[in-house]
Amino acid sequence: xxxxxxxxxxENPTRVSYxxxxxxxxxxxxxxxxxxxxxxxxxxxxxxxQPQIEAVDTITLYLNPERQKEYYDYxxxxxxxxxxxxxxxxxxxxxxxxxxxxxxxxxxxxLVMLSVxxx
Numbered sequence: 001x002x003x004x005x006x007x008x009x010x011e012n013p014t015r016v017s018y019x020x021x022x023x024x025x026x027x028x029x030x031x032x033x034x035x036x037x038x039x040x041x042x043x044x045x046x047x048x049x050q051p052q053i054e055a056v057d058t059i060t061l062y063l064n065p066e067r068q069k070e071y072y073d074y075x076x077x078x079x080x081x082x083x084x085x086x087x088x089x090x091x092x093x094x095x096x097x098x099x100x101x102x103x104x105x106x107x108x109x110x111l112v113m114l115s116v117x118x119x
Contacts, residue, residue: 001029002119003055005078007071008062008089009033009046016086017062020110027114032056050074060084060110065091076101084110 004024009017017033018041024031025042032053033046040046050071059080061068068075068091075083076097082104085091095105113119 001027002057003030004032004058004060005053005056005080006031006033006060006062007075008067009035009041009044010062011035011037011039011041011046015062016111020060020062020086023111023114027119029119053078056080058082058084061086061089063089065089065094068094072097076103079103082106084108084113086110 006017006021009021012018021031021033021044022042025044031044033044034051035046036048038046038048056078057080059075059078061084072094080103083098085105085107086109090107098105
């Protein structure tokens with residue numbers, strides 16, 4: 001299973017990031033979450049800031065491109081194998097930076113990927 005960081009996680013059940021945490025956990029993935037407020041959803045602690053995390057396979061983004069800028073060094077520094085840009089998070093500057101570092105990028109929807117077995 002893939003160790004996944006949900007960046008832009010929310011405890012609000014109407015947010016897509018909330019459902020992403022739930023569905024990733026249901027599929028057996030190890031899930032870490034970073035958001036604006038500390039909380040716990042589905043047994044996953046949402047952390048604030050930029051916590052150091054080891055061996056991240058995938059970062060799935062739920063931050064708009066403008067909000068991503070403060071996380072560029074953090075995202076690239078975690079050295080994930082893959083970054084998923086969910087709808088509304090497409091950012092060609094970060095895509096280019098990631099590709100230059102050898103990080104796979106996908107413009108896709110994590111929820112759809114999980115539902116069709118392509119995660």
